[in-house]
Amino acid sequence: MNQQQIRKFRKRLIGWYRENRRDLPWRKTNDPYCIWISEVMLQQTRVETVVPYYQRFLQCFPDLPSLARSDLEAVLKAWEGLGYYARARNLHRAAGIVIAEHQGVVPQDPDLFGKLPGVGVYIRAAVTSIAFDKPLPAVDGNVKRVLARLMKIGEPVNRSSFHRSFTAAAQQLLDRRQPGTYNQAMMELGALICMPGQPDCPRCPVRSFCSAFKENGVDRYPVRLRSEPVPEYRIAVGVVCRNNRVLITRRKNEGLLGGLWEFPGGKIGPREDPEAACIREIKEEVNLHVEVMAHLSRVKHAYTHFKIVMDVYRCRYLGGRVKLSGPVDYRWIRLEEIDRFAFPKANHKFFPMLRKVGCR
DNA sequence: AACTCGGGGCC
């Protein structure tokens, strides 16, 4: 595309966007804090999933100072079920930094904003373009797919090493006079028209500019490398009952499900009996001696890089004093209190059965 | 440059 075509392209795209954009909650505000929250939640997560979380989160933490003041526990509870919990931890940390080092005001300078934890290349571009009209191209999964078709870019979209080809194309098309609107228009096009599976080319406002469409080859783009098959692990988990209370432990703040609460347990060895593994894991993690009373539930769950089959056992406390090895905290709680803590989805899957059976 | 990090909705 030459410069004149690029100008027409932007005009078509933005005209279409003004008429067809979805009425999303974060499009009703100019508050950089709110836009920031939305972009972090939308990372690797669909719009429909985010909407209720976004609204609840802003009720709990209506502005940046309220987020900075709150406990990480409360933030994780608001984030519970959304996944990628480092996003919540980084957001909470970033809010503290904005208070301490930026007088409580979200920095407009992309270089400063981009230094905050959890703010990478994409979120820096998205937030500063939408909230502050900074001319940076926001290149997410949607935009890469649109660009791959538009310019017939044959490099795989799911390899970070090829990210540069897409940002170069995006830089060239960006409307520097209204970068926020342009960026959202590209993403909206990817979400509503230029979808992954069956793009709706007949309704596409920019199909006359699309190289892949012209050659009848939209289905050949984007190119994507196949991902490895994921391993499956067997997990044994114990609900330890004592005096009408159950034992929960908190994971360390780093790594998988960092900061969340869970029922103690762990991997079952290659030829290990699941009940024995349950008893062993509880001994190793919290130093308690327990016996298995009954099998409570079997849960299947998929993570990004592996999947698990988890057997859950009701256990009876026999002896010992809690000494943590792995977990960083623990509580003996009544089942009625369980909703106060943030748990991973895999734990939630057996909660209904646990409530039914109780803990005695 | 490769690996880690959730969950859900759709096919």
Place this chain on the structure above:
DNA sequence: GGCCCAGAGTT
């Protein structure tokens, strides 16, 4: 059961 989503941090 696999795909893919408004990606970032770590190593």
